[in-house]
Amino acid sequence: xxxxxxxxxLSPRLSPRLSPQTDSYxxxxxxxxxxxxxxxxxxxxxxxxxxxxTPDTVPSTPVPIPVISTPQPSDGLPDVLPEVECVVRAxxxxxxxxxxxxxxxxxxxxxxxxxxxxxxxKIRSKSLDRAREGETEMDRMIRGAxxxxxxxxxxxxxxxxxxxxxxxxxxxxxxxxxxxxxYTGETAWxxxxxxxxxxxxxxxxxxxxxxxxxxxxxxxxxxxxxxEKLKAYNxxxxxxxxxxxxxxxxxxxxxxxxxxxxxxxxxxxxxxxRLLTNNPDKIAAVEGxxxxxxxxxRVPMVPIAWRMNSGGIRSKEVEGYLKTKVRTSCL
Numbered sequence: 001x002x003x004x005x006x007x008x009x010l011s012p013r014l015s016p017r018l019s020p021q022t023d024s025y026x027x028x029x030x031x032x033x034x035x036x037x038x039x040x041x042x043x044x045x046x047x048x049x050x051x052x053x054t055p056d057t058v059p060s061t062p063v064p065i066p067v068i069s070t071p072q073p074s075d076g077l078p079d080v081l082p083e084v085e086c087v088v089r090a091x092x093x094x095x096x097x098x099x100x101x102x103x104x105x106x107x108x109x110x111x112x113x114x115x116x117x118x119x120x121x122k123i124r125s126k127s128l129d130r131a132r133e134g135e136t137e138m139d140r141m142i143r144g145a146x147x148x149x150x151x152x153x154x155x156x157x158x159x160x161x162x163x164x165x166x167x168x169x170x171x172x173x174x175x176x177x178x179x180x181x182x183y184t185g186e187t188a189w190x191x192x193x194x195x196x197x198x199x200x201x202x203x204x205x206x207x208x209x210x211x212x213x214x215x216x217x218x219x220x221x222x223x224x225x226x227x228e229k230l231k232a233y234n235x236x237x238x239x240x241x242x243x244x245x246x247x248x249x250x251x252x253x254x255x256x257x258x259x260x261x262x263x264x265x266x267x268x269x270x271x272x273x274r275l276l277t278n279n280p281d282k283i284a285a286v287e288g289x290x291x292x293x294x295x296x297x298r299v300p301m302v303p304i305a306w307r308m309n310s311g312g313i314r315s316k317e318v319e320g321y322l323k324t325k326v327r328t329s330c331l
Contacts, residue, residue: 062205064274064297067283077289081263083108086116086128089144098207101144103128105264115216116264119206121148123174123213127267173296175212177202177276178261178286181220184229192233198301202276205299213268215261222246223255258285265293272296 084107092100103116103125116125128145140157141150148159179202185195199214206212221229224246232245243253265273265286274297275286283295 062300062302064299066297067295077285078259079289081266081288081292082260084114084127084260084263084267086125086267087143089125089128091149094203096203096207098203098210103144103268105260105267107260107263109260112218114218114260114264116268117203117214117216118268119203119209119213120211122211123268123270125267126269173272173274174270175206175209175276175299176265176270176273176286177206177212177214178258178282179214179216180222180256181216181218183220183226184233192236201301205276213265213270213273215264217256217258217261219256222253223257224249224251258282259288262286262288262293274299276301278302 084105086103087106089101089103092102094100098119099121101118101121101123103118105114105116107114128143132139137156137158140146141154146154146157146159177198179195179199182190182193182195184190185193185197186199190196202212202214206214220226221232222242224232228249228251231249232240232242235245235248236242240248246253246255270293272294273286275283275295276299277283278300280298283298287293287295
């Protein structure tokens, strides 16, 4: 792939290194001592330059970045997290063959139905499993507060409880993605954003581990709602970028909040996670003002079109969208 095929806002690629074995090279040629695009990567420390070539493909698993220290949370984070309760949980067999457990939450902040998409059957909701006055075993199974699998004729929600508890120990922090609803990108095949691609990639990575959580927050259009988001699309066609369009509509550049996600993760008994995000600033928002959760690693989500010769979302609209995300760190 030539460098001209990459989005215009990416750093330029360096030329391939010369090699005495493979390139035209004269050991007595002193011109190589002068800084040039060819020799620049030899003269600079290797830790501050980009690779001299881009491979046709890259490993399918992104390289995690350890989180050594967390930026100080902003004053905008709430002192007290929202109250959340898992209302119902159900097993969902997927078209890829992976099974997920969909958890639906209510809260004391808004009237929206936020979700946790849980991969694997070891992660439990404390609020869902909590006993409720007057309920029967059938009531518990209907709302998903059961252990193991349901089957015709099952009588108790607590079957295989001992074995389930023995299987919950693990060595690594859970892989987590905090994902904001995007009807256009996930359902309407929009090439204005990469939201659907990011959701699919999170699912792929979690399926490989057979464990993970996508906290799906109902905050469409960076929190402004679908109607206002469609108005913003029209402003983008008139020349505004994503952030400017929101501001012109008298909305914040980004009205999303992640305190609900923090509360949901705590309800799922997750205190240490690996966070799928390109935005380091999201770490503090997810950890909470009092660091109720610790992010151990940040796992980048590089767009497929940037790391593969084919596939991914390719359009002038998504290029402008990603450019704005890089500039404003709204990933």
